[in-house]
């Protein structure tokens with residue numbers, strides 16, 4: 022029951038306000054586009070797209086999120102600007118969904134119509150974040166199961182993983198792959214080892230682009246990297262490792278329009294996960310705390 026026109030009368034300048042702020046943030050730091058896109062994913066997979074991830078504490082302390090999620094201050098600043106034009110009208114959950122779309126567009130990726138009308142949660146759960154967000158050690162069957170639990174099919178999962186065409190990862194999340202796995206290009210592994218020492222606890226937070234080819238462009242290079250065994254995370258390369266998703270990866274690698282279309286479709290589906298609507302939840306005044 023979300024709708025593209027939800028704010029057309031109640032806050033006609035909402036979408037342009039969000040877009041201007043996202044464009045400025047991404048222009049000043051391209052990685053911020055990646056960080057904002059990831060925030061929406063981590064929101065939707067835990068309790069649905071209800072801005073639970075933005076509440077201080079709780080989910081933010083979960084293993085996949087702590088010391089990793091970024092962009093909270095950009096969202097807070099957008100919320101302040103939107104409150105100034107339309108008081109207590111636009112939810113933080115909708116701001117996240119629109120900011121994710123505008124981030125992808127700002128980095129040259131596809132656009133789609135964002136459905137609106139989500140409301141904000143009054144709760145957040147560290148335990149649910151730990152159980153529902155897939156770890157980078159996931160094998161293919163786990164990824165398929167994890168996305169299926171959220172109503173997303175295998176094609177959606179492969180397309181959404183293409184978000185790793187932008188942004189960066191910390192060494193601790195790909196160390197095991199670059200030292201111990203065999204389905205990795207050896208020159209690629211050696212180059213990464215220079216900035217990611219073997220010993221646990223040393224250089225854990227050192228950063229490398231998820232897509233070394235075009236780290237700040239939202240394109241299909243993620244998939245061409247997989248074809249040459251240059252996926253950064255274990256959970257990336259399992260998508261092209263002799264299994265059931267190989268054909269989809271090959272299609273997205275050779276056909277950028279097919280990827281763009283599948284990504285846009287899957288983002289709309291992800292954005293529809295268990296929204297609070299009507300009188301459920303609330304419109305937060307500040308995204309980091311309940312009213």
Ligand code: HEM
Nearest residue numbers: 055056059062089155156157181184188189190191194256
């Ligand atoms: C398929 C399962 C997925 C796994 C296991 C996974 C895991 C990860 C990990 C480990 C990182 C690096 C975090 C760090 O080192 O701090 C990361 C970064 C990122 N992920 Fe995923 N991810 C998945 C799916 C997705 C999806 C569906 C999206 C969005 C639609 C997404 C968007 C991103 C982005 C944009 C970054 C870079 C963030 C930044 O640079 O701030 N990921 N992911």
Ligand SMILES: [Ca+2]
Nearest residue numbers: 064067069073
């Ligand atoms: Ca959520």
Ligand SMILES: [Ca+2]
Nearest residue numbers: 186232235238
């Ligand atoms: Ca790229």
